[in-house]
């Protein structure tokens with residue numbers, strides 16, 4: 001089962017993130033996939049705002065992992081684009097069970113290190129409208145299926 005959502009502005013993508021956040025649970029993992037500038041970080045910002053994280057979310061491209069602990073639940077925000085090969089050193093998998101929420105940008109670059117149960121969200125631009133994003137959401141695992149049924 002996969003769900004398709006089309007957004008026509010940054011705000012609509014933020015709204016989608018907020019809806020998903022409303023069904024959050026401990027150890028949730030969200031995998032974001034899509035080219036540069038498609039909305040992965042915007043989605044994460046919307047999610048963080050809904051979590052009431054007060055610090056600004058910045059792209060963790062050079063840090064790989066950023067932890068935000070001032071919200072309702074810890075948020076582990078990763079961008080694995082520049083990881084090439086160093087994935088073992090980071091202990092990414094430890095974050096999946098740290099009782100927070102993990103959001104991974106460019107998750108498709110580390111297929112062997114993703115948990116079996118996760119929410120996958122793919123972002124695509126379209127040629128005709130520069131603000132249009134086709135967002136395909138695929139739940140893997142019962143909890144994620146229920147989340148999708150509840151909010152999509």
Ligand SMILES: Nc1ncnc2c1ncn2[C@@H]1O[C@H](COP(=O)(O)OP(=O)(O)O)[C@@H](O)[C@H]1O
Pocket residue numbers: 007008009010011012013034035036037038039040041042043105130131132133
């Ligand atoms: N529907 C939309 N959803 C998300 N972002 C959008 C949308 N339309 C335009 N944008 C713009 O696209 C850019 C997405 O940037 P960003 O989230 O940093 O991309 P990524 O993290 O995928 O590289 C932002 O400048 C945002 O304003």
Ligand SMILES: [Mg+2]
Pocket residue numbers: 040041059079105
């Ligand atoms: Mg980004």
